[in-house]
Amino acid sequence: MRLPRRRAAWRVLAGLVVLTVLGATAIVPDLTDARAHAQTDCVEDPNIGFCVVPQSYRIYFGDEDPLIDDYEWHAYSFTDLGTTTITLADGSTTTVNHYRFERLVVDEHILIQESRADYGVDITAPGPIELGGTNANGEYMWTDVWGTDLEFQWGTCAFTWTWVPDNIGLDISGCWLRMSAYAITSYNPDPVPGERDNPVYLPDATLRVTGGT
């Protein structure tokens, strides 16, 4: 009886070695850095300060209720800073509006969705979401959006608006908002590491890349 047990033990040992090999192929301390970083040739927009994606992506704040809408986003100040021409990463230019939200909070459902021919990106969160609240020093944080095709509802939630007054900040609670954006920047004027006063706060969020070959 001892011989079969010994063989069985060796087989178990051999199996463990094979498993170790399989594990080792997945978890390997590598001694070389083989990464080759390609140079970039994108064109930076001089005012926004970075290379902007050449195709816009959609922003959705709040759900559209077919019966009775209620307020689903709030901004201490919502301003149209005017029409401007921006340079995109591929060197082309396009005309957009520059909007600024201060202390923006979305109660329910936010979606940032980019759809391209070969992939998509969805960032969703059920809310409430902050895109520029108040930081640890009591300073307002804000979010700038360069985009087009603004649509939103406020007031009675019955009419769709496509513009806000130029250079006049609206203290506003809206029902929903849609926009096509090229660039969004959220800014904390005095960030402190670990203070959790982040201008972008997306609890229970999901970021998903879709698409394939």
Next chain:
Amino acid sequence: MAERDSTYGGTRWGRSAVLGLPALLITVLLGVGVAQGALASHVVIQGRTFELATSGLYGVDFALGVVENPRKVRADDGTVSVENIRLARVGFAEGQLNELCVAVHQTVAGQAFTIKLHGGDGDLATWEIDARNVELDGLEVKGNLTLDGVVKFGITAEDTTTVKNADGSYTDNPLEADPTQHRFGIDATFAEFSRITGTVYDMEIIGPFEMPGLSVSVEPGTTSCPAPEAPTASP
């Protein structure tokens, strides 16, 4: 009974040695690293998708970009082709984690196994795992996402800044995005994610990596990391 036992065949020691020696060497290297509370200066987890779960991930110089990742795919008839898929590549120049679990699913001779790594001190109030120049590729990430400082959505993936060169300068195109495609990216001065779960294709840590309490286990079947709890203190 004895005759049946003798027909089982012996262990093929030559083949076992070819497989076993490098594995033992790597095991020893891992063991030395574990004993010191740190792994080698450059760690790669790749080759197949795996599940990642962490209570908290805090990082400086955060970047995310959509990149192309060629994968070898073996068809049922055995032919191998290269498939380009789009993934979100995330990078941190300096990072801290609060507990970490990685589950790699394997199948050997039709039997499913899960190789599970767990690291951390078990204290949700401490961010005990230090890492520099972290990059990981994933299809989906879920959790509480917070971004601080200057946050940019719609920056092209190749223009983000995150990992650094040895001289402290930012690496050009750190996410290795195709610079001709100008794909979607996000850049932030700081990022703090909590209760993170995700499906990851590759993870690479180029800089020093310290993970106390590292344990590696092999579990039968396909198992997952436990759902991470939220940290109880800031990093």
